[in-house]
Amino acid sequence: MAQQGPTAPVPVPKAGSTPPVSKPVREGIDLVVNDKLYRHTGDKTMPLLWYLRDELRLTGAKYGCDQGDCGFCTVLVEGKAVASCTTKMEKLAGKRVTTVEGLADGQGKLHPVQQAWIDEDATMCGYCQPGQLMAAVDLLSRQKNPSDADIDKIGNLCRCGSYGRIRKAIKRAAATMKDAKA
Known part of the structure; x- marks a missing residue:
């Protein structure tokens, strides 16, 4: 079976609205990363770190200890710091994730x-x-x-x-x- 490439972002729908669906929706985990909505359809036990790095190509979070002790992989989930190496995708349905790539305002102004x-x-x-x-x-x-x-x-x-x-x-x-x- 061919491996699926990175999931393309789609615009984040406004609160209370649902995006139009023109084709059958695949089962998966919807999450917002750096203000873009993504659907993860792979392994639900995959660590967030590998989803960010391998599928979304957001390589700011680094691999370190793989146990959540070093802090190299820290990202924000719902505004709280978490170790992305130990945070499983199945825990992220409907959550907002911010990586270091998402800190700046998008207009060139740094946090x-x-x-x-x-x-x-x-x-x-x-x-x-x-x-x-x-x-x-x-x-x-x-x-x-x-x-x-x-x-x-x-x-x-x-x-x-x-x-x-x-x-x-x-x-x-x-x-x-x-x-x-x-």
């Missing part, structure tokens, strides 16, 4: 966390950075002024040990986001 990473020169090798960024976005959605201890509790690993720069970047993003709301 405040991304800009702070640049401003603080937080990136060393860069491998952990997509997961670090996503975990920081989650943290700042819950805590507007996190302490070093709050940031350290994120628990994402950095092979290069640039934790001091990461703390500075998260604090800069918090200040920027606070100023933007004032």
